[in-house]
Each structure stands twice: as structure tokens, then as C-alpha cells.
Amino acid sequence: MSAVTMSEAGTNFAYLDEETKRMIRRAILKAIAIPGYQVPFASREMPMPYGWGTGGVQVTAAVIGPDDVLKVIDQGADDTTNAVSIRAFFRKVARVAVTTHTAEATVIQTRHRIPEHPLIEGQILVYQVPIPEPLRFLEPRETETRTMHALEEYGLMHVKLYEDIAHHGRIATSYAYPVKVAGRYVMDPSPIPKFDNPKMHLSPALQLFGAGREKRIYAIPPHTDVRSLDFEDHPFEIQRFDEPCALCGARNVYLDEVILDDRGGRMFVCSDTDNCESRQADAQKETAA
Amino acid sequence: MDASTSLTGGFADPVFAAQSVFRAVMDCMARPGTIGTIGSEATAPGALGAAQAAIALTLCDADTPVWFADTLASPALSAWLAFHTGASVAPDPTTAKFAFLGLGGVPHPDFPIGTQDYPDRSATVVIEVSGFEAGEPFTLSGPGIAGTQPLSVAGLFPDFRTFWQANRAEFPRGIDLILTAGTRLVALPRSVRILD
Structure with missing residues (x-):
């Protein structure tokens, strides 16, 4: 290994070893080819606890190169603990340029928000995902939810949204609001407020999702149809x-x-x-x- | 077998070369029909194209059995792949994770297309073509494409449209295709439709 590829931290470039990066890169390519489908991957232990964005960090590490400019946000903020520590992590292990300006970034890792500034062609938005399975709270068994996705059987999700209406008179789900990607897979957009859901629809940026603890990667290619689930008489609304x-x-x-x-x-x-x-x-x- | 050909032809700087080649492949996969360029040199023994060699070095390893079409396969190529990536040659097409085909190559009908439960367990097939300037014109649509995307491919096997329609009909199962011409590439993920 040349001296250049070793980072200041004494690790390989961007922390992960090359075999791990290849495994994640293959998962990302399959995720892009099957929009909204959760690709299992061999998530690694990272030098931060689960729940701190290990999935997003692994996706970013597999994608990022020396010419990239990285922005990291936590609930929209560049200056909160999670964002500051992940930004410092990549500055140390990959020596990439960092920014807080959305327009200047080529890779944006995010926890629970999509920036207000419109994203453009060529940008990559990496989401940190706690629970990737939108059906998990309705059906705890992985074997069952996998079959439901295979058969495109999403009736249960509509029942859940209907129960919201029956209880509250409206769809009360306000974050992690389920979407249907490219007319096929129902997907959890991660716990972004439903306010951000419309920004996913036909976005010119590539959207990648990493769930470290749950070991799943999924993606929305640019210019892809992303619909928030709703009913004709109770159309989707944002806050x-x-x-x-x-x-x-x-x-x-x-x-x-x-x-x-x-x-x-x-x-x-x-x-x-x-x-x-x-x-x-x-x-x-x-x-x- | 000449050992020198199997030991040379790798990336000069494996870490950054793999990163840049992956980004080119990812950008093409995310924007089907757009032409990407491989910036890092890799040379394999025999007829394997420059982009094909770079893709093999970037994405293949001991976890991914690789299938070579008869026109490409040789002991020297297998040794080159094993030395640089640790990948083995797939004993039969059903076990291939990656497949490399030469000019006019037709994907083997037994390449894995994944299952309805695990559609990701499918082969990525890399086919060399003669170019993207002239040749048969296609109009593409699907995820990654705003409206429609024109693409011309010369040197693709006959009846490609019929093949692709059958592949698209299996969605979410199906193979993903990367077309390479020298150092350039175009990706056709299974989600793409050919309109005419």
C-alpha cells in the first residue's frame, strides 16, 4: 500500500478495507438496479456505536474519493454532535474537503432531513437509516416481510394508514412516512419528516440509504418516481x-x-x-x- | 502459461483507481444510457477490454465467481484474475456473480437472475461492444432517466430488444448489464425499458 492511500489515522483510505468496500459497492449497484429494494450487506463494526449512523458512514466510505466535498447534517444541523463527529471522522480517515453549504457538497450524509436547498445532478445524498423495513412494526418476522415485498403485498400498510384516519380523522404518521418507489417497492424513507417526502420525487440527486445495525442498503436513482402512500379521499399532505x-x-x-x-x-x-x-x-x- | 502476464496489468494505485472506477460504474448505473469513462488503466491478458478489466479489478474478489465467455477464457486470464482479485472462475454459468463477454457475446440463459425474495442475487453481465456513436439506436426510459434517453450501440448481439424485453418482464428479478467499448461504458440495469 502506498503512503498516499494511508490516512492520517493510520487506516486505509476512508477507514474501510478494500474487501469491505467492494462488498458494499456491489450492494450499492444492485440497490440502484432495483430501486427501493433492501439489499442485505455484511455491515461492519465501525468506531462508533450503532444508532450513530454506521450504515450511512459505511456507504459514504465506499463511495467517497479524494476529490469529493462532504457535508454531514443531523436533523438539518451541521453543528450538532453526530454531524460534527462524522465530518471530523472523514476529514481524518479520508482527508476530504468538508463544507456546510449544500450547494458546494458532492456527497451529503444526512440523519433525518433533506436539505432545503434543492439538490442538483451529480450530488449524492446518503441517509442514515435506523430501521429500513417499512413493514417491521406491522409484521415483526423478516421471513414474512420479505415475502410481502416479493409478492408486492402492501395491503397491511394501507390498513395502518386507514387506522390512522379512523382514530385521528387524518393520516397521523408525520415522519418515516412510507413511499412507493418506481411503482414497485414500498420503502421507508428513514425518519425524515413527511415535509421532506416530496423532495425525493424525481430528485436529480442519487439517494443512497444505509442501515448499519439492520445490515441493509437501498437506493433511489435520480429522476425516479417516489410516491407517498395515501388515499383518494385523504391525499398525502405535508406539515x-x-x-x-x-x-x-x-x-x-x-x-x-x-x-x-x-x-x-x-x-x-x-x-x-x-x-x-x-x-x-x-x-x-x-x-x- | 506466461507468469509475467498474470502478474502485471493491475491498477497502479489500487485504492484510488478502484474508487474512481466504481464511481464511474455507479454513475452509469444510476443514469442508464449515459456514457461513462474509465480513468484508470488495467490490462488483462487476451481480448478482455480495458473497461472490462478495470471493472473486474474493482468489483470482483473471492466472494464473486466470475464467468468468462469462451472467446475470452484462457488459463492466463484466470491466473490474472486470481492474482489481482482472488476471484475464481465460475464452474458453470448458474454460479456466476459477474460475467464477461466479448464482442457480440450473448448472455447465457443460465446466468442467475435472483429470486423474487432476493432479486439482488443476480449476475452482472459485462459485454464488449464496438462503440456508442453509430449502430442500432434505442430509446430508454425508467428510473434514473428524466423522460427518455437515447442510446446507440454498435456490435451488440442480434435480437437484443427481444432479450431485454424478456429480462425486463422478470422484474424485480433479472440480470444487470454493463456495455463496454474500450475505456467507455454504458449501464443498463434491469429496471430500464427500451421504448423503441
């Missing part, structure tokens, strides 16, 4: 917010509720920190000019 972001004034973005004190004070701010900060910077420039 709406009454007020704009308290910091940048953005509307039509996903907002987090922040509790300010113990007397009921609260504010709603952008979940996507990069989008919020660039909007604030733009506004400041305008005021200055």
Missing part, C-alpha cells in the same frame, strides 16, 4: 407552519420548536442551519448595501 422562521423569516421550510423558558415561551426556527444562516447573511448584506 404546514403558521409562522415563518424566527431567525431568517423563511416560509415553506421545516421548522424546529425551541423552548425558551419555563413560562411557555417558545420560538420556531429553521431546522436546516445552513439554509437559515445563508439567508440571514444575505439579509444583512442587503441592509448594509
Whole structure:
């Protein structure tokens, strides 16, 4: 092995050994060829616990090259623990350039959000997935859910959504809202808010999903039909917010509720920190000019 | 057998070459019908094309039995593959994870297409063609394609349309195809439809 391929951390480039990368790369190719189907893979132990994005990290490590620019977000934020530590990990083991700006990134690893800034052709969005099987809470047996996918038998999922309507008068599922990919496989989009579901539909970016503990990789190729499941009389709807972001004034973005004190004070701010900060910077420039 | 041919012809820088070749293959698989280029040199003994050799080095190892068509197969090629990747030659087409075919090669009907439960357990078939400029025109559609994607292929086996229709009809089962011409490649995952 040449000195160049050894990273600063003393590991192979991007941490994983070449045999592991090949195994993951083969799984990714099959996942792209069968959109929405969960390809089993031999997930490795990573230097971080399950639940911290080991699936996403392995997919990113198999895909990333020295010319890539990496962005990592955790619930939309670039500066939370998970995002900071994964970004630092890849800077150390792959020495890649990192950024917080969505438009500058070639690979974006995400936990539970899709950036507000529209993705473009050539970008790769890598999702960290806790539970890849959309039917798991309805049917715990893997043998059964596998058969259900094989037979395209998704009636149970519609029963679940119908029960939501019967109980709450509307579909109450607000995150990890099931989608049907390319008219065939029902897929868990990972716990993104359903607000983000429409962004998956016909996205010009390649979307890859990695579930480390559950050992599954799946994918949505660019420009692929992604439909959120619904009923004719209860069409799919996204969350709406009454007020704009308290910091940048953005509307039509996903907002987090922040509790300010113990007397009921609260504010709603952008979940996507990069989008919020660039909007604030733009506004400041305008005021200055 | 000449040992020198089996020991040479690998990637000069295996880690980064494999990464760049994989990205080219992945981009093509994600955007069926677009032409990608292999940036890293690999040379196999015999008639195996440059992109084919690079794909073998990037994706094959001891977990993936490899099938070579009769026009390509040779003891020197098997030794080259074993030395550089650790992969063995598939004893019969039903066990092939990857298959490499020369100009005009026709996929063996016994290549695995996966099962309805595990459609990923299927062969990836890499066929050399003469080029993507002239030849038979196709219009593609499917996941990865905004609207439709034109593609011209010269040197593909006759009756390809019929073959592909039958392969597409098995979805989600089916083989995935990579067409190579020298250092260039086009991927046709099983999800692709040929419109006309």
C-alpha cells in the first residue's frame, strides 16, 4: 500500500478495507438496479456505536474519493454532535474537503432531513437509516416481510394508514412516512419528516440509504418516481407552519420548536442551519448595501 | 502459461483507481444510457477490454465467481484474475456473480437472475461492444432517466430488444448489464425499458 492511500489515522483510505468496500459497492449497484429494494450487506463494526449512523458512514466510505466535498447534517444541523463527529471522522480517515453549504457538497450524509436547498445532478445524498423495513412494526418476522415485498403485498400498510384516519380523522404518521418507489417497492424513507417526502420525487440527486445495525442498503436513482402512500379521499399532505422562521423569516421550510423558558415561551426556527444562516447573511448584506 | 502476464496489468494505485472506477460504474448505473469513462488503466491478458478489466479489478474478489465467455477464457486470464482479485472462475454459468463477454457475446440463459425474495442475487453481465456513436439506436426510459434517453450501440448481439424485453418482464428479478467499448461504458440495469 502506498503512503498516499494511508490516512492520517493510520487506516486505509476512508477507514474501510478494500474487501469491505467492494462488498458494499456491489450492494450499492444492485440497490440502484432495483430501486427501493433492501439489499442485505455484511455491515461492519465501525468506531462508533450503532444508532450513530454506521450504515450511512459505511456507504459514504465506499463511495467517497479524494476529490469529493462532504457535508454531514443531523436533523438539518451541521453543528450538532453526530454531524460534527462524522465530518471530523472523514476529514481524518479520508482527508476530504468538508463544507456546510449544500450547494458546494458532492456527497451529503444526512440523519433525518433533506436539505432545503434543492439538490442538483451529480450530488449524492446518503441517509442514515435506523430501521429500513417499512413493514417491521406491522409484521415483526423478516421471513414474512420479505415475502410481502416479493409478492408486492402492501395491503397491511394501507390498513395502518386507514387506522390512522379512523382514530385521528387524518393520516397521523408525520415522519418515516412510507413511499412507493418506481411503482414497485414500498420503502421507508428513514425518519425524515413527511415535509421532506416530496423532495425525493424525481430528485436529480442519487439517494443512497444505509442501515448499519439492520445490515441493509437501498437506493433511489435520480429522476425516479417516489410516491407517498395515501388515499383518494385523504391525499398525502405535508406539515404546514403558521409562522415563518424566527431567525431568517423563511416560509415553506421545516421548522424546529425551541423552548425558551419555563413560562411557555417558545420560538420556531429553521431546522436546516445552513439554509437559515445563508439567508440571514444575505439579509444583512442587503441592509448594509 | 506466461507468469509475467498474470502478474502485471493491475491498477497502479489500487485504492484510488478502484474508487474512481466504481464511481464511474455507479454513475452509469444510476443514469442508464449515459456514457461513462474509465480513468484508470488495467490490462488483462487476451481480448478482455480495458473497461472490462478495470471493472473486474474493482468489483470482483473471492466472494464473486466470475464467468468468462469462451472467446475470452484462457488459463492466463484466470491466473490474472486470481492474482489481482482472488476471484475464481465460475464452474458453470448458474454460479456466476459477474460475467464477461466479448464482442457480440450473448448472455447465457443460465446466468442467475435472483429470486423474487432476493432479486439482488443476480449476475452482472459485462459485454464488449464496438462503440456508442453509430449502430442500432434505442430509446430508454425508467428510473434514473428524466423522460427518455437515447442510446446507440454498435456490435451488440442480434435480437437484443427481444432479450431485454424478456429480462425486463422478470422484474424485480433479472440480470444487470454493463456495455463496454474500450475505456467507455454504458449501464443498463434491469429496471430500464427500451421504448423503441
